[in-house]
Amino acid sequence: MSNEVNTDLLKERSTATFDAERLTEFIYKGPEKVKRKRQIQNIVLQDKFLQSFKPTEFYDRDGQYNNAVRRQIYIMDRLEELGFRSETDRLNFREAAAPVELSPFGLHSGMFVPTLERQGTPEQSRKWVPLGKSFKMIGTYAQTELGHGTFIRGLETTATFDPETQEFILDSPTLSSIKYWPGNVAKTVNHCLVMAQLYTQGKCHGTHLFLVQVRSMEDHTIMPGLEIGDIGPKLGFDGVDNGFMKFNKYRIPRMNMLMRYAKVLENGDYIKPKNAKLTYGAMVMVRVWIVMDAFKALSRATVIAVRYSAVRRQSELRPGGEEAQVIDYQTQQYKLFPLLATSYAFLLAAEGMSQIYAKISSDIERGNLEDMPQLHALACGLKAFCTWVGCEGIEVCRMSCGGHGYSHASGIPKIYANIVGACTYEGENTVMMLQTARYLSKSYFRGQRGESLPELIQYLTIDLNVKSTLGEDCSFESLVAAYSHRAARMVATACKLQNANKQKGMPSHDAWNKSTVPFIAATKAHCHLLYAVYGIVENMGEFMQDGYFNQDQISILNRKVLALLEDIRPNAVALVDAFDYPDHLLQSCLGRYDGQVYEALYENSKSSPLNNTDIHSSYYNYIRPMMQKRSKSKDISAKL
Numbered sequence: 230m231s232n233e234v235n236t237d238l239l240k241e242r243s244t245a246t247f248d249a250e251r252l253t254e255f256i257y258k259g260p261e262k263v264k265r266k267r268q269i270q271n272i273v274l275q276d277k278f279l280q281s282f283k284p285t286e287f288y289d290r291d292g293q294y295n296n297a298v299r300r301q302i303y304i305m306d307r308l309e310e311l312g313f314r315s316e317t318d319r320l321n322f323r324e325a326a327a328p329v330e331l332s333p334f335g336l337h338s339g340m341f342v343p344t345l346e347r348q349g350t351p352e353q354s355r356k357w358v359p360l361g362k363s364f365k366m367i368g369t370y371a372q373t374e375l376g377h378g379t380f381i382r383g384l385e386t387t388a389t390f391d392p393e394t395q396e397f398i399l400d401s402p403t404l405s406s407i408k409y410w411p412g413n414v415a416k417t418v419n420h421c422l423v424m425a426q427l428y429t430q431g432k433c434h435g436t437h438l439f440l441v442q443v444r445s446m447e448d449h450t451i452m453p454g455l456e457i458g459d460i461g462p463k464l465g466f467d468g469v470d471n472g473f474m475k476f477n478k479y480r481i482p483r484m485n486m487l488m489r490y491a492k493v494l495e496n497g498d499y500i501k502p503k504n505a506k507l508t509y510g511a512m513v514m515v516r517v518w519i520v521m522d523a524f525k526a527l528s529r530a531t532v533i534a535v536r537y538s539a540v541r542r543q544s545e546l547r548p549g550g551e552e553a554q555v556i557d558y559q560t561q562q563y564k565l566f567p568l569l570a571t572s573y574a575f576l577l578a579a580e581g582m583s584q585i586y587a588k589i590s591s592d593i594e595r596g597n598l599e600d601m602p603q604l605h606a607l608a609c610g611l612k613a614f615c616t617w618v619g620c621e622g623i624e625v626c627r628m629s630c631g632g633h634g635y636s637h638a639s640g641i642p643k644i645y646a647n648i649v650g651a652c653t654y655e656g657e658n659t660v661m662m663l664q665t666a667r668y669l670s671k672s673y674f675r676g677q678r679g680e681s682l683p684e685l686i687q688y689l690t691i692d693l694n695v696k697s698t699l700g701e702d703c704s705f706e707s708l709v710a711a712y713s714h715r716a717a718r719m720v721a722t723a724c725k726l727q728n729a730n731k732q733k734g735m736p737s738h739d740a741w742n743k744s745t746v747p748f749i750a751a752t753k754a755h756c757h758l759l760y761a762v763y764g765i766v767e768n769m770g771e772f773m774q775d776g777y778f779n780q781d782q783i784s785i786l787n788r789k790v791l792a793l794l795e796d797i798r799p800n801a802v803a804l805v806d807a808f809d810y811p812d813h814l815l816q817s818c819l820g821r822y823d824g825q826v827y828e829a830l831y832e833n834s835k836s837s838p839l840n841n842t843d844i845h846s847s848y849y850n851y852i853r854p855m856m857q858k859r860s861k862s863k864d865i866s867a868k869l
């Protein structure tokens with residue numbers, strides 16, 4: 230590979246009107262943090278073992294899982310050797326060492342250990358968390374079943390208390406109750422946190438979490454009374470062993486129920502929690518993290534597509550002139566530049582969401598549940614919005630790279646396959662949006678009654694008769710006012726429909742269900758209250774419905790969005806460079822920093838396993854016999 234930088238990329242970087250390094254420092258919170266991040270990324274780049282893997286798509290499923298395990302255990306050992314203590318250092322190392330290969334221990338660190346910490350009693354946490362952190366106990370979060378994922382209250386796995394033996398008896402009473410999907414259950418973990426319906430003294434008290442040993446700590450064999458297996462290949466997550474698990478009257482000690490919020494006493498008495506939804510805390514935490522995941526996925530795809538668009542020359546923009554950089558086509562800019570803006574918006578939304586989560590979850594830990602509904606609504610809405618919009622955007626990035634975008638060598642299919650699952654896991658997006666919609670509906674009616682509302686939703690009470698003051702300058706204030714107006718009006722419209730349904734005599738659940746489509750649109754508008762002009766132009770109908778904008782203002786906005794494309798054009802490459810993703814993290818022949826795309830594609834293709842032999846065995850086994858047979862045939866058409 231040559232080490233020159235593509236001349237078009239060189240020109241793009243030299244004509245940028247700002248220093249990308251300053252923006253990188255803003256993104257990563259200062260020059261020292263940037264320097265440290267790069268140091269750690271370079272340690273990975275120099276690491277022979279970590280650089281010894283071929284791209285994941287060159288391995289079969291067994292190989293991908295085996296590599297994922299090897300890689301992650303190597304990473305754990307290296308982190309110990311390097312003595313990285315700060316979470317940022319460890320995260321930077323992990324992300325560089327496994328940029329697209331998901332970890333078979335992801336749920337152990339991401340849900341199992343944090344849930345033991347947050348949902349166990351102090352004694353339980355003291356006993357189990359060190360075992361989890363030292364990987365003596367390797368666990369996952371097993372909630373979803375064949376028949377239920379969304380409707381947790383409908384889960385069928387039972388945990389029945391036996392006061393004689395001071396044990397819970399776990400059982401999968403029906404086919405649909407078999408645990409199905411939990412990550413790392415099939416081959417990796419030896420423990421699970423199992424969500425099950427708790428029965429004691431003949432009464433069901435709803436779903437609770439239980440710590441269950443599923444494999445022997447001696448030889449990893451499956452514990453008697455359990456059936457465990459892999460669910461099979463999926464759209465992505467190939468290195469992750471999502472599994473199924475069936476309980477057959479499987480006994481665990483009473484003290485294996487996580488009892489921080491709810492308890493079962495020795496005599497079988499049930500002590501209920503302050504709020505039944507405290508058990509759902511792990512899911513809220515992961516939804517908050519998924520907002521950052523959506524930013525990382527969309528920004529990486531945007532880096533690849535924008536750099537490639539600067540390098541790719543195709544067709545004549547000026548008749549007889551040289552072939553144009555595709556980034557100079559207005560249509561290509563209209564595809565990609567809004568995604569660049571969206572990536573930055575998601576970064577800010579993710580950071581804001583994490584700060585709100587940190588504050589409210591610490592209040593909840595201290596017993597103050599006042600803001601729990603707001604946290605739930607925000608986490609549901611942003612998780613759904615950012616993954617939906619992010620995945621749509623990643624697909625636009627892929628298609629904007631033409632044929633090469635469809636190749637794994639572009640890096641984009643892996644980004645998409647890994648993040649698109651997030652539209653489903655940790656709460657199916659529509660269902661999550663409806664949770665937020667429920668919160669908006671209740672808040673709207675509280676606002677109508679003159680009650681005070683939390684700051685984030687006070688816009689619901691604005692005067693909807695006001696028209697826009699937007700002028701040629703498209704001021705920030707006028708844009709925020711437009712988004713607030715649109716969302717407030719759409720929430721009011723959905724709530725009025727819900728009310729009208731009730732007035733017609735519908736029971737409240739029907740009145741709700743028959744207004745959920747406008748509520749989803751209103752909730753998306755609520756979440757969209759993040760970034761500007763493009764969003765208005767793309768959703769103009771919703772902004773115009775009550776004449777909020779006049780014709781002149783609509784023309785201003787249409788002109789503005791095209792003018793913004795021209796404003797961004799000279800800085801597009803610098804704006805993606807600022808995300809500072811090194812090549813080995815992007816894993817993309819199209820998004821390389823040096824722009825040497827064709828050489829990289831050619832080298833990558835030559836390493837494809839199918840090229841290990843010049844003539845494939847199928848020629849000898851099938852093609853040659855077919856040709857020989859047809860060459861003897863009298864029937865000329867068979868020869869064709």
Ligand SMILES: CCCCCCCC(=O)SCCNC(=O)CCNC(=O)[C@H](O)C(C)(C)COP(=O)(O)OP(=O)(O)OC[C@H]1O[C@@H](n2cnc3c(N)ncnc32)[C@H](O)[C@@H]1OP(=O)(O)O
Pocket residue numbers: 331335336370372373378379380381382412506509510512513601602605653654655656657660664667668
């Ligand atoms: C690297 C990637 C790894 C991938 C990891 C993936 C891991 C997983 O997928 S684990 C499994 C994830 N599963 C889910 O997220 C299931 C989603 N379903 C749910 O959360 C619930 O069933 C839900 C919320 C949809 C409905 O629950 P349900 O009990 O019917 O509640 P519902 O009747 O709608 O509401 C009851 C009240 O509880 C509130 N509530 C519900 N959930 C929560 C919560 N988590 N926190 C606070 N309040 C809540 C509602 O807002 C409502 O409040 P109000 O009455 O004031 O309006």
Ligand SMILES: Cc1cc2nc3c(=O)[nH]c(=O)nc-3n(C[C@H](O)[C@H](O)[C@H](O)COP(=O)(O)OP(=O)(O)OC[C@H]3O[C@@H](n4cnc5c(N)ncnc54)[C@H](O)[C@@H]3O)c2cc1C
Pocket residue numbers: 336369370371372373376377378379380409410411412466471650653654655656657658659660663
């Ligand atoms: C990659 C991946 C990893 C996963 N990892 C785990 C894991 O580690 N542990 C675990 O426990 N689970 C895991 N899951 C399961 C995941 O959490 C569930 O699939 C998810 O919660 C969705 O539930 P469901 O499959 O029942 O979908 P369903 O709810 O059956 O969705 C089907 C359709 O029904 C609609 N629907 C459902 N309820 C309503 C409603 N009330 N109103 C309107 N529409 C509705 C949905 O919008 C959707 O369109 C994973 C899933 C995936 C894809």
